[in-house]
Amino acid sequence: MSSSTSYIAKLAPELLAAVVVHLSNRDIKSLRLTCRILSENTRLRLDRVFLSAHPRNIEVARAIADHETLRREVVELIWDDARFVHDIPRPNEEFLLQMGSSTPPRDEGDPPRWFARAYRENSESLQHRKYRFKRRNPDLSLSESWNYYEKLLELQEEVLSSAADADALSYALERFPSLRRIVITPGAHGRLDEPLYKTPAIKSFPRGFNYPIPHSWPIHDHAVGPYEVPPWTDETAKKQWRGFPIVVNELAKQKGHNVSEIVIDAKGLQTGLSCRVFDHPCEEYDNLVGLLRRPGFSRIDLALLADGQYYHDDWSSFRSGYLKQALGAAPDLLRVRLRVQADYDQVYPEFDKHCIPLRTIFPVDRWQKLQHFGLSNFIVKQPDLLSLLAALPTTLQSVELSFLKFVLNSGSYRDTLVDIRDTLGWRDRAANERPRVIIHVYESLLMSSEPRKYMCVDEQANRFLYDDGANPFNNRFGGNKPTHGIGVEEFLHEFRDENYENCRPYRRVTALKGSRAKAKNKLEGR
Known part of the structure; x- marks a missing residue:
């Protein structure tokens, strides 16, 4: 043991803890390897676990659940809902084939064309990003990447057929007494070499692995054309959002859990959970409402995909009243956020016809403890928005108003800020009681x-x-x-x-x- 290590090891436990709290888990692992004393007196911060249709994530989550000390520290579970695909259809591919723009036939054993196309596009993207990011390792060859990808598909199929990830969630709810937040997202993989979450599965990939980034949830593609979210009763389409039914149905089965926060997060992708869940009651809707009704339930973030609501449904998922009923079932809410993804090009500039009164969605009178309110990517009228903000309780600490689409001649960000300043009285509150406004455009x-x-x-x-x-x-x-x-x-x-x-x-x-x-x-x- 070096002298420098011995000095660190001799620190009082309180001082050692004060130092370790500023270290990353990677640095803590290195510190623990230096000597037995530090190994025994410093612990990793394993307050988060990951689950997905990959056996490595399941294995790690179960190992933590079986550890009598670590299992009590877990407060958050991330459900990575992205699954690897067997094919990526190319926009207008059938048309190109009919026009004689076909490609040579694929030789047996060669990677499929869709994989080779994604491989090439990823490589080109990395070249464009190198001014921000320098990759430490060269790509695996196309064949090497495809061979590893095939193994991932096989492992994923084993998990899906056995529902091992759902079983692991059930076990986690039993074994993690401090678990309070579950996040469901399709965006864990981020971009090649830049994952948003470094899950155990992603960290196990070989260096230089070049693969199509999965997301599973449907994403609007202008090259393909207009998209319409199918009814939630369409069982085939419903499988695209596999994680949501598993999570809410499992939470409904187990009454002894302490989960009080549900976050549906698209992580910046142009997608979300199908808004059709709120068309009318169904098993998943009823189970979500049951969760929201639990005393102390404090946070709900909803990223909803609403493409097609403007064609013939007249935004039925939002006008049905079931979304408002669900949100109103949680009087103890501290945080609520709604982000809506829709192709507004389909209705521009006739926003007025598609503007939904905010009080038909948000039961603000029920939320007397609310600390954060967020609304993103939604069509609004300024008077309606100001009326909603005025009704929020004085407990409010922050409000997000991002990517809003103002009805023509019915307000703007500039005028909204003026009205907030001049009419809501927030400026007259004590400095530490003024709501912080968050605006992204x-x-x-x-x-x-x-x-x-x-x-x-x-x-x-x-x-x-x-x-x-x-x-x-x-x-x-x-x-x-x-x-x-x-x-x-x-x-x-x-x-x-x-x-x-x-x-x-x-x-x-x-x-x-x-x-x-x-x-x-x-x-x-x-």
Whole structure:
């Protein structure tokens, strides 16, 4: 044992704990290997487990569940709902074949064309991203990647056929007494070499493995054309969201769990849980409502996919009243967030016909303890939005109003900030009781463009509301785009998980230019 290690080992337990709390799990593993004393007195922070249709995640989750000490520390379970696919249809492929634009036949043993196409596109994407990210390892060859991918498909099929992941969830609910949050997401894999969650399965992949990034939930593709979310009664389509039924139905079976937070998170992908769950009562809806009714249930985040609601359903999933009934079943809510994914190009600019009164969705009078309210990517009228905000309780600490679509001649971000400042009285509250406003807007106002980048104007909005700063939105573009040079540019596929270190953080780039930007970046430690 080196002298430096001996000094660390001799620290009082309280001081050692104060040092270790600032280390990542990777550093803690290295520290534990230095000597027996540190191995016995420092523990990994295993407060989160992962489940998916991959045996490695199941194996690790069960091992933690069987450990008498570690199992009591788990507070969050991430259900990775992304599954590897057997094929990726190419847009208009049948048309191309009919026009004689066919490709040579595939030789036996060669990777299929769809896999080779994804492999090539991933490699090209890495080249474009190398100014931000330098890959440490070269890609495995196409054949090597395909051979490993085939093994993943076989392992996944074994899990799906045996429902081993569902069984592991049942076991976890029995063995994790501190478990309070379950997150269901299709976005764990992020992008090649940049996963949003470093799950045990993803960490087990060989270095340089190049594979089609799975997400399973349907994602709107402008190249394919309009998409319509099928009814929840369509059992085949329902399997795309396999994790949601498993989670809510298992929670309904086991009454002794302490889960009080459910998060459906698309992680920046243009998808979400099918909104058709809220068309009318069904097993999954009833079980979700039963969970929300539990005393102390405190958080519900819903990312909903609503494509097709504007064709002939007249947004029935939102007007049916069942979404409001579900949210109203939880009077103890502290956090609620709704994000709706829809191809608004299909109804632009006739937003007025598709605007749903917010009180038909949010039973704000029921939430007397609410601390955070979030609404994202939804069609709104400014008077209706202000009326809802005015009805929120004084316990409110933050409110998110991101990517909103204002009805023409019925408001804008610029005017909304003015009304919040002048009519809601938030400015008159004590500094520590003023709700923090969170606003993200797409960098481009053209909805047909792929919204990869967005602008974060939180700081500027709150300075305007509470510190006599300038309104970050100007009169151009209807008052819905920040003034040039205002805000921070960020990327949708890198949404930060606010609680944990092993979810990839934001990559922030200030929108300010020149020497003023350098001075601001230096001041803020960027």
